[in-house]
Amino acid sequence: MNLYLNYFKTEESVEGDNEPIGIILSAEKDEVLVEYAMGGISNKIFVSKYQLYLPDKKQLQKKVKAIMEGK
Amino acid sequence: MKPVKPKYEKLLAAIGLTIETARQNALRAINTELVKANWEIGRHIVEFEQQGKERAEYGSDLLTRLSKDLRQRYGNGFGRRNILDMRRFYLAYQKWQTVSAKLSWSHYIVLISVSDDTGRKFYEKYAINDKLSVRDLERQIDASLFERLALSKDKKGVLQLSKKGYIVSDPAEIVKDPYVLDFLKIPQSHRMSEKALEQKIIDNLQQFLLELGKGFTFVARQYRISLRNKHYSIDLVFIIAF
Incomplete structure (x- = not known):
């Protein structure tokens, strides 16, 4: 991914473009592994999980409520 | 003549x-x-x-x-x-002035299913600004877009989100975690190869773009880069316009 981003930055981007970003979709995501793998890389690379089902709305709403109540 | x-x-x-x-x-x-x-x-x-x-x-x-x-x-x-x-x-x-002429009755039926005020305001702004179809609006509510965006923010950020709708100013803000790909209709237990997943995404590109978020335009799949006779392929390339 880092190679792709560097390539795009030099070869494809035109003036006024923002830096390219890379998104890696993965079925599982290990935060620690991601941290080690991305350390020291200045390009914007994001690792996101993907899921094949709708999220549990109630659960998410609870979490948002907690933010709003300052917990 | x-x-x-x-x-x-x-x-x-x-x-x-x-x-x-x-x-x-x-x-x-x-x-x-x-x-x-x-x-x-x-x-x-x-x-x-x-x-x-x-x-x-x-x-x-x-x-x-x-x-x-x-x-x-x-x-x-x-x-x-x-x-x-x-x-x-x-x-x-309760105030008629807060009802937008830009949304249809069908939009409003979908919106009132959102019981939380902050969330509903967000979806309403988003639907108006992006001229969302009723179907797309429904899908974004089902996929808890508001909650997923809100979770990476503090209270002030959530209120801002509610006030302005889906407005993106920073690349880090467009990246979601997780991405919800329920529309690919792949059974949960099914193990899928990368290639097959990519194909499914291409088959459902319109919905995938909606899930990626605002401003994404599809450019290419398997975008080829050649360096010193070695070939690399980027799975999917998009342009994002803010």
Whole structure:
């Protein structure tokens, strides 16, 4: 991914473009592994999980409520 | 005759534009009247209910009874469910000025299913700004877009989100975690190769773009890069316009 981003930055981007970003979709995501793998890389690379089902709305709403109540 | 032709084409185009504009305006006016009428109906019901004495007389049968009488007089469109929606609509938007003429009654039915005010305001702004179809709006609510965006923010950020809708200013903000790809309709237990997943995404590109977020435009799949005779392929390339 880092190679792709560097390539795009030099070869494809035109003036006024923002830096390219890379998104890696993965079925599982290990935060620690991601941290080690991305350390020291200045390009914007994001690792996101993907899921094949709708999220549990109630659960998410609870979490948002907690933010709003300052917990 | 020849020189007349371009002029004639222009005439035809001008008339066509007039017709289409008039039709669109008429549709918009009908929609606004419909939404307004439903809002008024909701208001009448709520105000009636607030007069305690009368309410006791009809109790919870009020809506059923109204539905029956209204259907008899004014035809379908006044089922109990519809009247319930009008009542809920009024309760959610008690000030008529807060109702947007840019959204249809169908949009509002979907919006009032969001019980939380902050979330509903977010979806409403988003639907107006991005001219979301009812279907896309429904999908984003089902996929808890608001909650997923809100979780990476603090209280101030969530309120901002609610006030402005889906507005992106920083690349880090467009990246979601997780991405919800339920529309690919892959069974959960199914293990899928990367290639097959990519194919599924391409087959459902429109929905995938909606899930990626605002401003994404598809550029290419398997975008080839050649360096010193070695070839690399990027799975999917998009342009993002803020």
